[in-house]
Amino acid sequence: MDKHLIKLLDMFGFRVLLITILFITGLLQFFIMFGNVRGDTYDVQPFQLAPETIRAVKTVEDTEKTEKERQAAVDAVESVYVFDEEIVDHRVALIETIYEIILDVRKEISGNGTRILLKEEQIQLLQDKLKEITESQTSLRFTDEHLWTFITVDEKELSKAHTTLIQLVKDTLSVPIRKENVTSVRNELESKIRAHESISNSLIPPLVILGRVAVVETETLDEEKTEELKQRARQAVEPTRILQGQIIVQEGELIDREKYRQLELLGMTNNKASIKPVLGLAILVILQMTFLYFLFDKLNIDVQKKRKQVVATVIVYLFSIGFMELINLLDDFEVQIAFLFPSALTTMLVSLLASHKVASLVTLLTAASAGVIFQEGYSAVLQMEIALYILLGGYACIYFMKSIENRSDILKGCGIVVIINILFIAFYLLMSQSHYEPLELLFYGVAAVVSGLLSGALTMGLLPFFESAFGILSTMKLIELSNPNHPLLKKILTETPGTYHHSIMVANLAEAACEAIGADGLLARVGSYYHDIGKTRRPAFFVENQMSGINPHDSLPPERSAEIIIAHTNDGAEILQKHKMPQEIIDIALQHHGTSSLKYFLHKAKEQGVVKDESIFHYPGPKPQTKEIAVISIADSVEAAARSMKQPNAEKIRNLVQSIIKNKLEEQQFDECDISIKELKIIEKVLCETLNGTFHSRIEYPKEDKN
Numbered sequence: 001m002d003k004h005l006i007k008l009l010d011m012f013g014f015r016v017l018l019i020t021i022l023f024i025t026g027l028l029q030f031f032i033m034f035g036n037v038r039g040d041t042y043d044v045q046p047f048q049l050a051p052e053t054i055r056a057v058k059t060v061e062d063t064e065k066t067e068k069e070r071q072a073a074v075d076a077v078e079s080v081y082v083f084d085e086e087i088v089d090h091r092v093a094l095i096e097t098i099y100e101i102i103l104d105v106r107k108e109i110s111g112n113g114t115r116i117l118l119k120e121e122q123i124q125l126l127q128d129k130l131k132e133i134t135e136s137q138t139s140l141r142f143t144d145e146h147l148w149t150f151i152t153v154d155e156k157e158l159s160k161a162h163t164t165l166i167q168l169v170k171d172t173l174s175v176p177i178r179k180e181n182v183t184s185v186r187n188e189l190e191s192k193i194r195a196h197e198s199i200s201n202s203l204i205p206p207l208v209i210l211g212r213v214a215v216v217e218t219e220t221l222d223e224e225k226t227e228e229l230k231q232r233a234r235q236a237v238e239p240t241r242i243l244q245g246q247i248i249v250q251e252g253e254l255i256d257r258e259k260y261r262q263l264e265l266l267g268m269t270n271n272k273a274s275i276k277p278v279l280g281l282a283i284l285v286i287l288q289m290t291f292l293y294f295l296f297d298k299l300n301i302d303v304q305k306k307r308k309q310v311v312a313t314v315i316v317y318l319f320s321i322g323f324m325e326l327i328n329l330l331d332d333f334e335v336q337i338a339f340l341f342p343s344a345l346t347t348m349l350v351s352l353l354a355s356h357k358v359a360s361l362v363t364l365l366t367a368a369s370a371g372v373i374f375q376e377g378y379s380a381v382l383q384m385e386i387a388l389y390i391l392l393g394g395y396a397c398i399y400f401m402k403s404i405e406n407r408s409d410i411l412k413g414c415g416i417v418v419i420i421n422i423l424f425i426a427f428y429l430l431m432s433q434s435h436y437e438p439l440e441l442l443f444y445g446v447a448a449v450v451s452g453l454l455s456g457a458l459t460m461g462l463l464p465f466f467e468s469a470f471g472i473l474s475t476m477k478l479i480e481l482s483n484p485n486h487p488l489l490k491k492i493l494t495e496t497p498g499t500y501h502h503s504i505m506v507a508n509l510a511e512a513a514c515e516a517i518g519a520d521g522l523l524a525r526v527g528s529y530y531h532d533i534g535k536t537r538r539p540a541f542f543v544e545n546q547m548s549g550i551n552p553h554d555s556l557p558p559e560r561s562a563e564i565i566i567a568h569t570n571d572g573a574e575i576l577q578k579h580k581m582p583q584e585i586i587d588i589a590l591q592h593h594g595t596s597s598l599k600y601f602l603h604k605a606k607e608q609g610v611v612k613d614e615s616i617f618h619y620p621g622p623k624p625q626t627k628e629i630a631v632i633s634i635a636d637s638v639e640a641a642a643r644s645m646k647q648p649n650a651e652k653i654r655n656l657v658q659s660i661i662k663n664k665l666e667e668q669q670f671d672e673c674d675i676s677i678k679e680l681k682i683i684e685k686v687l688c689e690t691l692n693g694t695f696h697s698r699i700e701y702p703k704e705d706k707n
Contacts, residue, residue, distance in 0.1 A: 014303050014306060014307065015297065017307065017310075018293060018296055018297065018310060019293065021310055021311065021314060022289040022292055022293055022314070023289070025289065025292075025314040025317070025318060026285045026286065026288070026289040028318055029285050029288075029317075029318065029321055029369070030281060030282060030285050032318070032321055032322060032325060033281060033285075033321065033325075033369065033372060033373060034278070034281070036281075036325075036328070036372055036373050036375065037277035037278055037280065037281045037372065044255055044260070044263065044269060045255070045260075046255055046256070046257055046260040047254065047255065047256070048254075048255055049252055049253065049254060049255070050249040050250065050251055050252060050253050050254075050255055051251070052251045053247060053249070053250050053251045054247070054248045054249050054263065055246060055247055055248065056242045056243060056246045056248055056262075056266055059241055059242065059243050060241065060242050060265060060266055061239045061240065061241050061242075062239075062240045062241065062242055062262065062265060063239075063265075064261070064265075065240040066237070066239045066240045069237050069240060070233075070234045070237045073233040073234060073236065073237050074230045074233055074234055076233070077226070077229045077230045077233050079221055079222075079226045080221070080222040080225040080226045080229065081176065081178065081219040081220060081221055081222065082219065082220055082222050083176045083218055083219045084218055084219075084220065085218075087173060087216060087218045088169075088170055088173040088174060088218070091169055091173060091214040091215075091216065092166055092169060092170060092214075094133070094137070094213075094214060095162070095165060095166055095169060095210060095214055096166070097133065098130065098133060098210065099158075099162045101126075101129045101130055101133075102126065102150045102151075102158070103155075104129070105122075105125055105126045105129055105151065106150075106151060106155070108125070109122050109125070109151065119148065122148070122151050123144050123147045123148055123151070126147045126150065126151060127142075127147060130142070130147075137213050139212070139213050140209065140210070140213045141209070142206055142209065145205075146205060146206035146209065147206075149202050149203060149205075149206055150206060153200065153202055153203060154200075157200045157203065158203070160198050160199075161198065161199045161200065161203045161207055164196055164198045164199055165193070165199075165207050165210065165211055168189060168192055168193065168196070168211065169189070169211060169214045169215070172185060172188070172189050172215060173214075173215065173216075173218055175218075176218055176219035177215070177216070177217050177218045177219060178217055178219050179217045179220075181217075182215060182216065182217055185215050186211075186212045186215045189211050189212065189214075189215055190208050190211065190212060193207050193208050193211050194208065242262055242265065242266060248262050248263060248266070249263075281372065284368065284369075284372065288365045288368070288369075291361060291365065292313075292314075292361065292362075292365070295357070295358060295361050296309070296310050296358075299357075299358075300518075302626055308470050308471060308472050309353065309354040309355075309358065309472070311470055312350075312353040312354065312466050312470050312472055313350055313353070313354050313358055313362060315466075316346055316349045316350055316353065316362070316466075317346065317350075317362055317365065317366065320345060320346045320366050320369075321366075321369055321373070323341065323342075323345075324338075324341055324369070324370055324373045324374070325373060327340060327341055328373055328374060336374075336385070336386070336428075336444075336447075338370070338374040338383070338386045338389075339386070339389060339421075339425060339444060339447035339448065339451060340447045340450055340451060340454075341370070341386075341390065341451060342451050342452075342454035342455040342458055343389055343390045343392075343393025343394060343417060343421060343451050343452070343455060344393045344394050344396070344397040344413070344414075344417040344452070344455035344456075345454065345455045345458050345459060346359075346362055346363060346366045346390075346394065347359045347362070347363045347393075347394035347395075347397045347398060348397055348410065348413065348455055348456070348459040349459055349462060349463065349466070350362045350363075351397070351398065352459070352463060352474045352475055352476055353463075353466055353467075353470075353472050353474055356398050359394075359398060360395070360398055363390070363391065363394030363395060363398070364391065366390055366394070367387040367388070367390040367391040367394070368382070368387060370383070370386050370387055370389075370390050371383050371384060371386060371387035374386045385428050388424065389421070389424055389425075389428075392420055392424055393417050393420055393421055393424075393451070393452070393455070396416055396417055396420040397413050397416070397417055397455070400413065400416045410456045410459055410460055411456055413455075413456060414452045414453055414455060414456035414457075415452070416452075417451070417452035417455055417456075418448060418449050418451075418452030418453065419452075420452075421447075421448035421449075421451050421452055422445065422448040422449075424448075425444045425445075425447070425448050429441070429444065463476060467582075471582065471583055473523065473582040473583075473584045473585075475522065477582065478522050478523060478526045479522075481526050481529075481530075481581075481582075481585070482522075482525065482526045482529065487579075488530060488533060488575070488576075488579060488581075489529060489530075491533070491536055492529075492530075492532075492533055492536060495536045495539055496532075496535050496536050496539040496542070496544075496545050497545070498542070498543075498544030498545040498546075498547075499532050499535045499536075499539070499542060499544055499545055501544070502532065502544050502639060502640065502643075503528055503529050503530075503531065503532055504528075504529070505639045505643075505694075506528040506531070506632065506635045506636050506639050507524070507525040507526075507528035507529055508525075508690065509635035509638065509639060509687055509690050509691070510524040510525065510527075510528045510628070510631050510632045510635040511524050511525040511528075512686050512687075512690050513631045513634070513635065513682075513683045513686045513687055514627070514628055514631050516682050516683070516685075516686045517627065517631075517675075517679040517682050517683060519626075519627040519628050519631065520628055523584060523628050524628045524631055524632055526585065527584065527585050527588035527589075527628065527629070527632060528588075528632055528635070528636075530572070530576060530581070530585050530588070530589060531572070531588050531589050531592050531632060531636065532568065532572065532589075532636075533572045533575050533576065533589060534567065534568035534569055534570065534571030534572030534573070534574075534575065534589065535568045535571075535572075536575070537567075537568070537571045537575075538564055538567075538568075540552055541553065541561075541564050541565065542565075542568075544640075544643075553601075557605075557608075558601040558602070558604040558605035558608065558617075559601075559605065559616060559617075561601050562598050562601040562602070562605075562616060562617045563616070565598055565601070566593075566598065566618075566619050566620070569589060569590050569591075569592070569593055569619060569620075570590070570620070572589035572590070573586050573589050573590040576589055584628075587625065587626075587629060588628070588629050588632055590622070591621070591622055591623065591624050591625060591629045591633075592624070592629055592632050592633045592636055593619040593633065593636075594619060594621055594622070594623040594624055594633060594664075594667075594669040595618050595619055595620070595621040595622075595623055595667070595669070596618065596619055596633075596664070596667055596669060597614075597617050597618045597619075597667070598617045598618075598619075601617055602614065602617040605617070622672065623668075623669055623670070623671060623672045623673070624669065624670065624672065624673045625672055625673055626673055627673060627674065627675050627679070629673070630669075630670050630673050630675045631675075631683060633664065633669065634657075634660060634661060634664065634683060634687070635687065637660045637664075638656065638657055638660050638687055638691070641656055641660065642656060642691055642694075648691075650688070650692050653688055653691045653692060654684075654688050657684050657687050657688055657691070658684060661680055661683070661684055665680075
């Protein structure tokens with residue numbers, strides 16, 4: 001990344017940059033996926049000819065038609081009536097009671113010996129006796145003539161009429177009578193009374209009144225049971241659905257009101273296009289970008305490295321979404337064409353360009369986006385089988401490929417993803433319980449294999465582009481650089497074998513220390529291999545390469561010696577830049593000595609009295625900017641000093657390491673990196689343990705007895 005651009009980004013701060021990048025990413029994702037939720041609409045009106053054959057783009061319930069069918073089912077339910085057999089007894093008892101009252105009154109009148117009651121008094125007496133019954137039976141109204149007939153009619157005729165009426169009422173009420181039929185049944189009973197021979201003409205009028213009163217409904221509506229049956233009938237009607245792919249109207253066919261209503265229900269008319277799915281997509285994108293924000297904001301790595309990871313991650317993410325949209329264009333097939341999507345592509349790339357932690361979240365976000373993109377319009381919001389397909393493929397890649405040491409590991413990962421893909425597709429086919437033709441099964445099998453292989457092939461093909469475009473030093477690149485057959489490592493080995501051995505030892509120390517404090521151990525190891533490559537320009541001026549015992553510095557003034565020694569950092573950076581090495585490796589070569597001084601030559605110059613400017617005895621810097629470079633600077637000094645130590649032991653090594661770390665702190669060499677005192681203590685401990693293992697005391701074997 002250009003230095004001027006880095007300075008510009010530093011002015012705004014990482015959070016502002018992160019928010020800006022994620023905002024742009026969210027907008028791009030929204031507009032890429034907008035077509036997946038907007039749906040197809042048509043500019044049509046009722047009673048015009050359809051410009052083309054219109055099919056339903058999704059499955060929806062036709063609530064209006066469903067309600068009509070349910071109402072029809074409810075209306076078809078017959079009401080439930082209950083026949084009450086006790087009503088016959090109640091109505092007969094009413095007639096019996098009236099008859100007994102009449103008899104009692106007749107006896108009372110005939111047995112009154114004091115005086116003969118007048119006609120009006122007799123009628124009033126009977127009326128008073130019947131008052132309670134006539135008040136309870138509102139339609140029971142006897143005239144004075146009717147009452148006088150009951151009093152004066154022959155008792156045998158009255159008894160015969162009573163018996164006949166009882167029988168007629170029993171016969172009439174023995175069958176179900178509903179409320180709406182009561183009047184007609186009363187009329188029929190009246191006709192029977194008037195036609196019956198055993199009833200005298202004088203008794204017919206009052207008996208007609210009594211008979212009509214006796215007839216009531218014997219079969220009543222059971223509202224609770226009827227309502228229960230209606231609810232069952234309503235629930236038994238399945239919702240009417242317009243199915244996805246169903247033809248609503250043929251090309252050239254008249255769009256009647258019903259067809260237009262269905263188009264409106266589907267949201268396929270311009271005036272009925274729903275904004276709800278668009279708002280839903282916006283919420284999904286906001287959630288996804290929010291998760292990415294918190295992930296990168298809390299990521300505890302170098303800011304410059306975070307910037308690169310953010311940019312690379314969002315580009316991979318958007319590339320994956322674009323790739324899905326490209327596959328989604330092939331939507332005219334009966335099979336799930338989406339299974340061809342390389343399920344682990346996003347995961348592999350982000351794992352190599354950023355970290356497994358970032359890749360884990362991005363895999364989840366990619367799966368959710370895939371569910372929306374490949375959604376086919378059924379009742380589900382997401383196409384869950386595709387979302388799970390990508391999710392399982394991606395997480396299989398993460399958990400089965402904890403470390404990638406070479407490109408063959410990517411091929412192994414492809415094999416694992418292929419197996420997971422096949423198993424998931426088998427699950428999908430079995431759970432769908434559908435019949436599949438042999439060609440369809442062959443397609444799904446090929447899709448699983450192609451998806452896994454494409455994941456690896458595209459990863460290997462795209463990885464170099466991201467590495468060069470964004471200056472990202474991936475694990476794969478570091479492993480390639482650590483290969484002993486690399487031209488620059490061969491150059492160090494052949495031209496400066498002592499420096500090569502020194503670099504290997506520094507690499508071991510630096511890697512162990514970096515891993516102990518949570519820094520990038522692999523970067524420290526590889527950077528250590530190349531940190532002294534500048535010495536290849538003047539190999540003989542560095543003590544580890546002086547095999548003949550001749551030291552050129554003995555014949556040079558200390559200023560010149562210091563100039564040659566100091567130059568190896570800039571020389572190394574130039575060589576690495578010429579060979580287009582990653583910036584992280586170049587920074588290690590340039591910064592591993594920071595601005596420290598060459599004490600030996602400075603002291604020599606002071607002894608000779610030729611010191612004009614002490615700054616020429618200091619490395620130009622810059623000071624270490626990262627933890628990895630700080631660790632390498634300590635390991636470099638410790639290894640060189642330990643190599644010249646006579647009879648090293650644990651105490652000497654500990655004192656040496658402490659002295660070097662203390663000296664660098666006094667020279668303020670770690671002021672520009674975020675290494676802590678606690679981490680320096682851990683580094684000290686690890687370096688001591690590693691050096692003790694290297695310089696362990698050998699067992700002294702007893703000398704052989706020559707005698």
